[in-house]
Amino acid sequence: MKQIAILGSTGSIGRSTLSVVETYPERFEIVALAAGKNLEAAFVQSQRWKPRLISVANEKDAEILSARLKAAGIDGTEVTSGPSGAVRVATHPHVDFVVSAIVGVAGLEATYEAVRAGKTVGLANKECLVAAGELITAEARRQGKPLLPIDSEHNAVHQCLRGGTMQEVQSIWLTASGGPFLHKPKAEFFRITVEEALNHPTWKMGNRITIDSATLMNKGFEVIEACRLFNLAPNQVRVVVHPQSTVHSLVEFVDGSILAQFSVTDMRLPILYALTYPERVASSMHLSVMDLRHLDFIPPDMGKFPCLQLAYEALEAGGGKTVALNAADEIAVACFLEGKIGFEDIPRVIYEVIAATEAGQLESISQVLEIDQEARRVAREKVRQFERSTLVGQPALREQ
């Protein structure tokens, strides 16, 4: 029995992980959960999984949940809260495997502590590697424990890398669906609405990652993640647009052979792979020939999707720049979702924040969090500037 902790149990990846655990009850046991702000979901999960420990957003929520669990006759579950609660979940002594799926930089500290505690970590949180990749991978190497990617692209790369040694890798090709605006003319980008941007053609995901997919920033983050996770140079990581999302990534070896991973677009598959690695366990998530039919591959249009270009630039500069990239994107996307700025303002905000941040060398998680805070402050300031100049296509304005 593998003893599992989930950071971000009430989010999209967290729920998919619980679904995998439910399918293989003989293999996995839920020991600890870090839930988000959805207290009802945290209660339902506690009831169903009876973890030894559950952490919620804050102390007040913890008291409410505690009372509800007591009333429901569940007394084996300790309730805790806040960032320190998430760290306790991540480092719980009974846990073997931690699924890191808190969205945003909020998941950083707990993930780092899980690695430091010698846990095997399945990484679904992008920000850990984007903001503090060098620190986390160095610590995992020190612990001699693998970091197993749950992102479908990096999971695909992990699978394909088994076909050779790291020295034999020429490059990796991350596939991108291209998002909902692959075929939309650049001239119409200024009036993209929130509803349009949330309508992803192939994957059902959380809101932030869906917008990041529409701007291709998500792919930019993945380029950074891939470099850090697999220790590759930026020019070894390429992006190729593949609208069908059937091929999840490709690895090109020095001899000219490319290995690619195909599968259904269901996050439970990379989760299952990470949870059972190095084994493969039978599932019902199989493709048929009919699912393949036509597959297209085209180079990405950096001019249309400047966020991807910004990610490569931040990666090349390194250090604080990628922390700023992520922080600025998180703010910009949130403000876009709130209708404060337009779709095309997202890269403008990020560009300004990166320019205002020193590259530098990252020494600690607390330093990362400081740079992150400062970048958010600058990002909010930039948003306020753009807010005044925004004219078209924003729900806030349309409602006036």
Add this chain to the structure above:
Amino acid sequence: MKQIAILGSTGSIGRSTLSVVETYPERFEIVALAAGKNLEAAFVQSQRWKPRLISVANEKDAEILSARLKAAGIDGTEVTSGPSGAVRVATHPHVDFVVSAIVGVAGLEATYEAVRAGKTVGLANKECLVAAGELITAEARRQGKPLLPIDSEHNAVHQCLRGGTMQEVQSIWLTASGGPFLHKPKAEFFRITVEEALNHPTWKMGNRITIDSATLMNKGFEVIEACRLFNLAPNQVRVVVHPQSTVHSLVEFVDGSILAQFSVTDMRLPILYALTYPERVASSMHLSVMDLRHLDFIPPDMGKFPCLQLAYEALEAGGGKTVALNAADEIAVACFLEGKIGFEDIPRVIYEVIAATEAGQLESISQVLEIDQEARRVAREKVRQFERSTLVGQPALREQ
């Protein structure tokens, strides 16, 4: 330095192997060659590679070659001939690695003896596994030496299998270009000419294998090879038509992940892979994103290509039936190339010969060769019957 012998050095795969050896002179040395009937090519190869031993078709050719080499001042190369000469090449004491690339059942004995002598064998000859797969794979297991597939499809499978264990394989999908007649209506098959059948859309290969690609019998042979090489059940090996020949095959694992190998359509790539395995060595044979562009996958039409169905049936029946399948196809294709029978007569001849052959259990290479001889005799008899009934589209008739 890996010491190489090539069985079939003057054929298509033989020449590609020499081209690979030429590109990596620091890695490989040519020790022994078994050439075909092309005496001029055998002379040129002897001059260029100065092997310790070269075998030609017969004693008379050996005398001529010997004299020419002496006249050219090359005295380090011993000349031998015939099937026993090929066996001497295959088992030469200085040889580490034998490339088995004699087309047809003629390569069987020498390949088997190479395996028996403990050489690592790179298999490009399909007939070895189609006619005597159980015997050869059993002997390789006994010797503890790998059989490395050079066929692009099996080579692709070999690469993809590195992504898991054999117990984790659900099925393999062999890709087929579909040949030149993928889109030709079945109603027009009766008047297919030799020239049309030799015009393969994606691969440049020898004549027999090109016709076998047009009938899909080549894919049928590959299904049989795959079952024997990778120890799979017939229903674990599927065929998928992929006209671009960019994906060379796919392996589906039990968890639902599929790994696929992509590369240029150049036989030097699988040859290099086999010669350097388990290493991968840098080459200039790389794909670009533009080479991928559109990839199509469609199920094969067994009604239009009955040879593929015949191969599955022979495989299910086992033993002598697959020997007969190969022998009958070799005769039928040769007679088609000579204009004696039509394109649609090829499966008819094969069907009759398989029906006339006992399945039985194969005990020895000599028994295989006996069944092979008898199947050829029956095939020639059937050809004579069909010859009389053929009316249209044959060069022999058109010239009258």
